[in-house]
Amino acid sequence: MNSSPTHRQINSPEDIKQRSGLEVPPLLLPDPGKLFAERALRLRQLAAGHAMRDYLMLMAVVCEAQHARLQQYPEVTLPDAAQAAAAGESGEPLLAAEHWPRAAQWRTELRALLQQVLDKLPADSPARVGVQAVMALPDAALEQQADRLLAGITLGLDLAAAPLVAAGLQLYFTHLVAATGAARPQAFQVPPDATRCPCCASLATASITRVGGQQDGQRYLHCALCSAQWHMNRIQCTHCLATQGIHYQSLQALADDKPSAQRAAVEAETCDGCHHYLKTLHVARDLHVEPLADDLATLTLDLLVSEAGFERHGVNLLLLFGDGDAQAGGD
Template identity: 50%
Template sequence: MTASPSQKLLSPEEIAVRAGEQLSFLHLPEPGVFAERALRLRALAEGHAMRDFLLFVAELADAQHRALSAGVNLPLPTPDDVEAAARAGLPLLPADGPAPWPRAAVWRDALRGLLADLARHVAPGPAQETARQLAAASDEHLETQAGRLLSGVMLGLDLAAAPLIAAGLQLHWVRLVQQAAKAHAQGPIAPFGRTDDPTLCPCCGSRPVASVERLGGEGARYLACGLCAAQWHYVRVKCTHCQGTKGISLQSLVAQDEAVANTQPAVQAECCGECGHYLKLMHPARDNGLEPVADDLATVTLDLLVSESGLQRHGVNLLLLFGEPDEAPPPGREH
């Protein structure tokens, strides 16, 4: 079919925008999000250099799933809060910022329950001991570590305990988003919508862990939140840091196995030559079962490859942080 002389030919960018108008903007976390993550982690762990760590995170995800299934009622924003956030163009449940949605004390109780459950399911060793020590830590210590983790402050952050704190925060925000969505489903204003910064999660304001070409949406790209697990639509071939469309390129690992050398990689790094940042782009159609947080953990080698060229990672995975913070105080004591 050819275009008539008066018919305007759309650019790829315009086609993407129009496609976005016809797609669901937001996909909220499903009840089985942690169970699916655990399943994927175990599949990825087979023969992987990080096998032990991936299996540990799988146990952690299983504990998160059991805790989420138990159900805990949380303090929720009011209709006035929903309206205020919408008018300001801000996420309703920001995890960090000048005026973050307060972490209700119940998150610490849930974390301690999560840690106790985890300690019963992992073999005796450092991981089990860390879980038990953290469960016995003071409220002040937990809150301080959580604040540092959410704000990206590495100074004084206990890297050994950080994945456990992160798991508790993920559990809290997934539960919070699910309950807020249900509570305000019939309200005059949707609790979660487009915000002024399309690069941040419209639910909790966090940076994405990766972007995903969702199945069933003609390859539409969604950004995946590493905290609350929501996914929101974002135009393809557009930097997720500076929002520019120039200088975008894809990098991927070279397959060593001849059987897969000629296949398209399921995980790539979308790099921006303008601002020097990158975010992983994942293709579930090329690898059934792909899960953003799990597959991000399993492709750390790609991060190392891209960082060698001087690019900085835009996304954040709270379960695996990079850095060399000063020595952290033991659980229960802050300096």
């Protein structure tokens, strides 16, 4: 692996515009039957020989517990017709996470999820202490941490506990979005060039270029919270929507004349205009890529791109950085 990113400038965005007459699905809702199971499997694959092996394996156990809980998630209140209509008129995401009144079940299911994680961890695992600490948090403290996490506020957020709290929120909002989509097929409107999730208003973790059928060669942004995917044209900044000054950087130093299958499956799409970036994953180069798992496993790319002066547009709730607070669990 090369220690510095390689750059690939693409000068003709028109070359990969949508095919004439092709109806590309604007929104792909999460599939509760396989989402977290596939993420867990990919994390286990990536963990082999990885410098972050222990953490990737821990997150794999968390995702396996998420999958198990999602298959029997209790009923929660879904948006009614009036709420759906109001969201449609305003153009705002129907289930905007920062403002949606969370059902109490999210806390119950989080604790059940963490108990399953605890049951799978070895007796001598250092992660047990952190899992038990989150399970023991009072409801008010959990809600406070959830509010900060969903608002993107790291000050006062317990950064060590955040991925576990986020696991419960991911579970809840994935169920909420999937159930709402099943009950009201037209509930979610996808505005042109949406930079946030049209379902829950969260940031993306990464974008993914898909293969097969109507989605072949199309780029979708993958929500960090509910895992919905929404379409965005390729070679376009996901932060400022610019189509010029876009570059691709990877950890593999490969020649441009080699076929795309030999290029890196994970690249950072950087923008010279706003100096933001978001990773993009190419399924054609690796059929097993999974946005949150592969993003987490390519942290070195984030470090190198950040050192070059670019700021990340998205977020990965499996690992957060920022200004935490020793008193994060209290007032």
